[in-house]
Each structure stands twice: as C-alpha cells, then as structure tokens.
Ligand SMILES: O=C(CO)[C@@H](O)[C@H](O)COP(=O)(O)O
C-alpha cells in the first residue's frame with residue numbers, strides 16, 4: 001500500500017491549520033513536518049510548538065523529520081508535542097542506538113534518514129530497532145528541488161536486506177517526488193512518499209495528491 005505524506009514546508013504558514021485539513025480531506029496518509037535548525041541544513045523552519053499546535057487538529061500520524069544537530073536535545077519536546085514518528089539523520093546522530101532508544105522510550109516510532117550520498121551500510125546495525133528508513137532524494141534544507149535518481153539503487157538494496165532479514169520497516173522517500181519520480185521508487189520497494197511542492201503548489205491539491213498516489217500504486221501492480 002502506497003502512503004502519501006504531504007510536507008507542510010510547502011504550505012501557506014499564515015493558515016497552516018487549514019492547509020493540513022485540506023490535505024487530510026484530499027486523502028493524505030501522514031503529515032510530514034520538516035524541522036530545520038540552520039546548522040545541519042542551511043535553512044531554518046520551525047520547532048515543536050508547530051507540532052503541538054497541529055496535534056489537536058488531525059488524527060493522521062505526525063511524521064517529524066529532524067534536520068538538526070544534537071537531535072537528542074529536542075526529541076522529548078517533539079514527543080510531548082504529539083509526534084507519532086521522529087526521524088533523525090545518521091549524519092547528525094553519532095550515538096545512533098542511544099537516539100533511537102530515546103525516541104522509543106517516549107512512545108514514539110523511531111526512524112533514520114540518509115542523505116543522498118550516505119550508504120545503506122551505515123544503518124545495517126540499527127535495522128532491528130527502527131520502524132522507518134527515510135531516503136533523501138534531494139540534499140535536505142529546501143523544498144522544490146530536483147529528484148536525485150542515483151538514490152534508487154539504495155532503495156533496492158535496503159528492500160533486499162529487509163526481505164532477507166524478515167523485518168517490518170517502512171521505506172520513505174523525500175525530495176522531488178511527483179507522479180513521475182514516485183514510479184522507480186515504488187518499484188524499488190518504497191511505500192511512504194513525502195511530497196511538498198508537487199501538492200501544495202497546485203490549485204487542486206486533492207487531484208495532485210491522488211495523481212501521485214495512483215502513479216505509485218500502478219507502479220507496483
Ligand atoms: O525534508 C525536506 C527538504 O529538506 C522535504 O520534506 C521537502 O519539504 C520536500 O519538498 P519537495 O521536494 O516535495 O518540494
């Protein structure tokens with residue numbers, strides 16, 4: 001089953017609640033929340049107060065993508081704010097088991113994120129401990145960037161490892177996802193897709209979201 005997680009980074013922040021409800025009605029499966037600190041990535045977005053504000057509005061899973069240094073310092077804030085998934089970059093988490101255990105101990109599903117050039121081998125020792133792997137298909141920091149195709153073999157590599165080890169891990173893709181780019185990723189085994197500009201920049205967000213989802217579902221039949 002293909003899940004779509006609209007990224008609110010591309011939404012109109014002056015009416016964020018409405019923007020979330022609109023994609024929920026359009027059939028969104030999760031809400032993707034991009035947290036940027038201006039250090040790990042060259043951009044600043046928002047913090048846990050936004051998760052806290054959105055939590056009462058929707059029952060959809062809130063998927064928090066932390067693009068920050070020292071993620072351990074802020075994980076409790078995001079858990080208390082109501083995050084369902086918290087994903088941390090392996091490039092920013094040198095004590096990865098500790099970080100994953102912290103997320104799990106707070107009742108939140110842990111995930112790890114790989115930048116486009118970071119090898120799958122870097123997470124092979126934590127796969128038994130996580131619920132989600134997020135492959136970046138752009139360099140993190142901004143919405144609206146071009147999809148990097150050379151990530152697709154990494155998705156295939158992880159899918160094979162997951163099959164061999166009999167694990168239950170969601171494979172999420174983030175960056176430049178649209179009706180075309182979802183196809184090779186879904187074929188490679190990914191099942192959760194973040195889409196920011198491809199949904200929020202469209203007048204008919206419902207048609208955009210459903211078009212992307214349908215393209216993903218058709219790719220795997
Ligand atoms: O994490 C990030 C960017 O760092 C993403 O979640 C973007 O927000 C996705 O935007 P599009 O590439 O779909 O416009």
Ligand SMILES: [Fe+2]
Pocket residue numbers: 007032033034065174194
């Ligand atoms: Fe993201």
